[in-house]
Amino acid sequence: MTPAQFEKNIEPRWQKLEQLLTEAEKSKPAVAVEELPATFRQVCHDLSVAQHRMSPQRLTQKLNALAIRAYRVLERRSAGGWEAFVRLFLVQFPQAVRAEWKLFWWCTALFYLPAVLIAAITPAHPEWAMALLGPDSMVQIESMYGESSKPSDYVRESFGSGFAAFCFYIWNNVSIDFKTFAGGVLGGVGSLFVLLFNSIYLGAVFGYVHYSGNPLTLYTWVVAHGAPELTGVVISAMAGLRVGLSVLRPGRLERRAALVLAGRKAMPLLIGAAVLTSLAAALEGFWSPLDLPPAMKFTAGGVCWLLVAAFLMFSGRRQTDEA
Secondary structure, three states, X not given: OOHHHHHHHHHHHHHHHHHHHHHHHOOOOOOOHHHHHHHHHHHHXXXXXXXHOOOOHHHHHHHHHHHHHHHXXXXXXXXXXXXXXXXXXXXXXXXXXXXXXXXXXXHHHHHHHXXXXXXXXXXXXXXXXXXXXXXXXXXXXXXXXXXXXXXXXXXXXXXXXXXXXXXXXXXXXXXXXXXXXXXXXXXXXXXXXXXXXXXXXXHHHHHHHHHHOOXXXXXXXXXXXXXXXXXXXXXXXXXXXXXXXXXXXOOOOOHHHHHHHHHHHHHHHHHHHXXXXXXXXXXXXXXXXXXXXXXXXXXXXXXXXXXXXXXXXXXXXXXXXXX
């Protein structure tokens, strides 16, 4: 085999590796990461053969550069520890949300529209919310958001300290995210059910407070931590639906392989949602109970919503551009 024939035979492999590396360096969720190691090994073998046959320096240098580039990408993607976790949250997570922007807005509408509808109907027809909430929840809502109630008093009586409240909220919030995600295995039906239930329940709470409580107390309590918490719920539903869609529409892959690949794509979404809801738990445990003027609470809440929106829209863009 002449050097020209050898180069022509191996050219499709190094072109495939270049394409996979370009996608991996841009952190595209759709990248076929399972093909990268195998293609990398094939090109390394081609490099070894080219060196053994004393192929032209142009060819060996190109293959060597490709091998080094692939090694760096694989090393970066397999790195662990805090650095990898921080990069996952600050770079891969917002990139994954933007890549699934249609699914994000669909889940957002599915979460907020029923909640707003129930909240608007409840003051005129409170029996719906009462049937959904039950006596215990109504008593709890009135003790927190009644005309003469303070949520901070309820937190102190129930938990004793802001740290204990934080521990409860972080367990409760993150568990909702994981339940929403896990429901995706059932073709996405479980994720939709959890998302809709939380939406309707949230709307019933807001509507019932407008009917029998003090809405200002409620809004000053939830306006700050609601930004990361509610966004986290929506994104965890995105992750679950991404898995569910792979079960319903595996494409050319076997259903099991499609499920595994979808799980890898959804993992940054799930972890990012868990971090957001953990931040919400910190705000709910330490910031929300503070007795501050409503104007200060609403200003802080607006800042939180703007920060969450800016983070999802812009974080990680520079890494994509540099790649």
